[in-house]
Amino acid sequence: MAENSELARQKRHYGLIRERLTRPGIAARRAAHIEELERQLVAFARDSEAKERQIAKLEIDLADAAARLLAQARILLADREKQGSDGEDGDRPSVDEIVAVVLKDFPDVSWDDIISVRRERRLVRPRHACMRAVYEQRRDLSLAGIGRIFHRDHTTVLAAVQAAGGSETVY
Template sequence: MTNSEVARQQQHYRAVRERLVRAGSRGGRSAAMAELHAEVKELTAENAAKARRIATLETDLADAEARLLAQAKALLTGRRVAETDAEPTDDRPAIDTIVADVLADFPGVSWEDVISVRRERRLVKPRHACMRAVYEKRPDLSLPRIGRIFRRDHTTVLAVVKSTSEAPADISD
């Protein structure tokens, strides 16, 4: 490579750097980027709010379906269903009440943590305890329904339930 070619390349690189510096100092491009970043933040917040609303609606739907199922069973057995039976009784507490009772034993863990996709070690026991409690206290809910409440597959709920029921008893001498 000759000195004239090197000099030509260096001049070309200087010209390119100068154009890039001028483009950044004009502010047009950075202002557009800032506007896009603000719009992305706004859309992210909207999506998070919608996700929370969907989770609430899914929980409400699960409770309503469980009440309908209980009423249908009662009608099939010939028992008359009273208006007060439509609401969960002491035998069938609401799902959020069950979960709140379980999460009281796990400080720092919220409902959002339990239904999140995160697989942190600190979240596994509370998540499993919540699933197990809902399964035990609400026998009117199916495994797929409980799975939908916790945003998991029904086989995950089944594994949680089996793991506790099949666990060997602690034998102390």
């Protein structure tokens, strides 16, 4: 008897749940909820596109700023070279002159190739030769300073100098 009453209670309970799920208001609420989610999705897509455009604009601005900074650095470097040659060491060659002499042996390589980020095999020897020549002829420049000129780390300059000089210790 207890089992029949429990079974009857479960049937009533499931019947009420079925009735609630099949009411017309539930389907309308689900449809409204789905429409709201679709509106939110469209809004998120628009927002995402706007942010992508903003990121692209910022990347262009960053590239422009980097180019301006590089141009200013070249101007400052040229001024520094001129000031250095006007002082006591008037016979000291500029970095540009040293690199031009070295690059005569490598006719297919330009200064832009030397300072580029490319790591092609054809550029490694001339780049290292230029770094070594600058290091040997301009002892007033530190390894870090030479690295900045060539857009490299000071350890790259150190490796280039030591590769040519054998086991000589460079500080």
